[in-house]
Amino acid sequence: MTVMPTAKLKRAAAALLALVGWAAIGLQYYLTMKTSGVMGLSQIEGIVRFFSYFTIQANILVALVLTAFAIKSGPDEWLVHPFVRSAVAAYIAMVGLVYVVLLRHLWALTGAQWIADVALHYVMPVGYLAFWLTCVRKTGLRWYDPLLWLIYPLFYLGFVLVRGKMSGFYPYPFIDAKTLGYAGVAANTAGLLIVCAALGGCLVVIGLRLARRQPA
Structure with a gap:
């Protein structure tokens, strides 16, 4: 007999x-601002660069959704809607996958930066996906939702490219227009959008299968 987790x-x-x-977000913010100071960047530039990383944005979305789920307050109800929290699952899964495949070999981290790195790229993606699978409602997902979930990554790309053109800073090597x-x-x-849509499609398929067995 399977025991479902209580509310x-x-x-x-x-x-x-x-x-x-x-x-983890707070620790990474501290480390980013410390590095920005060493590089001679202004505080504003350090803050903008911090929030320019998709990893940070996705982890903030995850933390917001989880916080709203824990609080269950009326104004935050949209944050626990299946469409939103499943979209966030796709984004944080993308963070983990891209990091493992494309980025983790680019540097060797130690100390506090290693802790932040592991938390943001491993613990939170795995933890949130496990939470999504076992604890949240899936009813209401639609087959075309993964296409709608691409709107945010596209908006993000437009932002970093426009700002990169002005500042010369690109948060990831695979979107560095100066080099590529x-x-x-x-x-x-x-390629990344196709992968993101595929991840979203997998989540929808899994979600629809689980919807019948999970309480609303």
Whole structure:
């Protein structure tokens, strides 16, 4: 006999994972601002660069959704809608996958930066996906939702490319227009969007299968 987690246990798990997420984001913010100071960047530039990373944005979304789930307050109800929290699952899965495949070999981290790196790229993606699978409602997902979920990554790409043109800073090497040119960035982006849509499609298929067995 399978024992489903109670509502109280689900909210406790959401709160615990949210706490880990906020702590990791806070630690990475501190480290980023410290590095920005060493590089001679202004505080504003350091803040903008911090929020320019898709990893940071996705982890903030995860922490917000988990916090809203734990609190269950009326104004935050949209954050626990299946469409939103499943979209966030696709984004954070993309963070983990891209990091493992493309980025983790680019540097060797130690100390506090290693802790932040592991939390943001491993613990939170795995933790949130496990939470999504076992604790949240899936009813209401639609087959075309993964296409709608691409709107945010496209908006993000437009922002970093425009700002990169002005500042010369690109948060990831695979969207560095200075090195790759816009044609190279377009090719890389197309591949990443296809992967993101595929991840979203997998989540929808899994979600629809689980919807019948999970309580609303």
